[in-house]
Amino acid sequence: MTGFYSSPLAAPDPAAVTRPSVTDARLYLCTNARAEQGDFADFVRAAYAGGVDIIQLRDKALQAAEELELLAVLSEVAAEHGKLWAVNDRADIAALSGAPVFHIGQQDLPVAAARTLLPAGTAVGLSSHTQEQVRAAAGAGTTDRSGNGGAQARAEAGGAQAPAEAGGAVDYFCVGPVWATPTKPGRAAVGLELLRYAASLHTRVPWFAIGGIDLANIEQVVAAGAQRVVVVRAITEASDPTSAAQALRAALGQGTSAGSDGVTAGAADQTGLGGQGVTA
Template sequence: MDNALPSAASAGAPAAPRRRASQDEAGRRRRAALAAARLYVCVDLSRDLPDLLAFADAAFRGGVDILQVRDKSAESRAEVEALRALRPVADAHGALLAANDRADVAVLAGVDVLHLGQGDLTTADARALVGSEVLVGRSTRTEEQMHEAASDPGIDYFCTGPVWATPTKPDRAPVGLDLPRAAARAEAEPAGAGEDPAASKPFFAIGGIDLARVPEVLAVGAQRIVVVRAVAEAADPEAAARALRDALTAEA
């Protein structure tokens, strides 16, 4: 009788398929959550960690679907630590967690989403680092950029803006409502020959949006928004998030 133990290679052979299956499942789960998302909030690291976790818990209770840590002045170590601490909070609410700009931070922190600006990594380079299971978003400021993002197979969603002037992007002139209007029009166009009609990408209007401006955003066909101050600077983040979500879904 051959009592030899299986070799290390043969014993570990199933690991790669299992890992790929797990990654594929994570990607499907994240993309399903993105498809249903309406409210996306960005927060900086000006709070201490306990306050940040309390804020996130309140924002998720109010209906935030995606929370992004975006702080251009923060050291990468601080971003990784904050995102790792936020991971179980997001998981408890079934929400998505996002990193901004840095693919290395996204990988180390185990986030769901990497958001990129126009001057950040190319989609191919970002995918080489984060893999296929992490969602990738892209900021757009022109119709050309918007169409590029919409047609890029490696991009999962894009943002259009800033719609209105915002102190979080002081160097960016507002683009107005024409860009989200064009994105909504493109999203509503029938699919061409050979295209999947269900494959249209979610887009989010961003920049200077608050509760009073939600009706204007909805009127041009945008159904999803990104906000910063409207929730991050609210005295009651849970109530602020709930009011925004109610406004977004009132006519759904």
């Protein structure tokens, strides 16, 4: 395999790698189908090689058949590297493709409804843009500094997608956009303060900062309390996606122990969502 790699690399043996949980993920990439470049398989392979944990195919221009074809490629490459991949918006496509991760927005299919269409074990993620939405997504995994837990979070959620008692809880959520981004035109930036708020909740539910994040500003994101990020252009527009991913991964630091989630990584919790620990 050449492509973006500086030298040919053999694909990892799938039997020798273990697919991580969403909890283990630090670096999440959203990409389109790269129709102009015509290098989708090479690109996602290069991104995974650089340390990306999850790749989401997000391309509104794709027909269902085209998306399923590309997802088959993404699934194969992800398996080579022992990594995760995600489908955006469409639960039917996620179910048909066998996606391990499914992501929705606040105005999309409700989480509980999506779970009725998805195979058991599919991780479901949700975008959040306000304090109320963040608290709702954090759900029963939340204990903030006042001692309030998930029940009050749901009561305060208002119009947000509050996790339902049966099937509505999310497996991860995204907080942003931190900065304005052309990938979400018309969506106002939330700034770093919403990241600080999310970090203050000490939730067991993994969360990712998203929106305009790149190597020039990722240190600000980490300083605000985020341990996980979603990026787009920082890797999709890089001349060397592997090196770009490696640099972002290095900027995130090592591990998730007793960090901004307020949890100790690797300790089993009661939800079975991949080994989150308890509030530190």
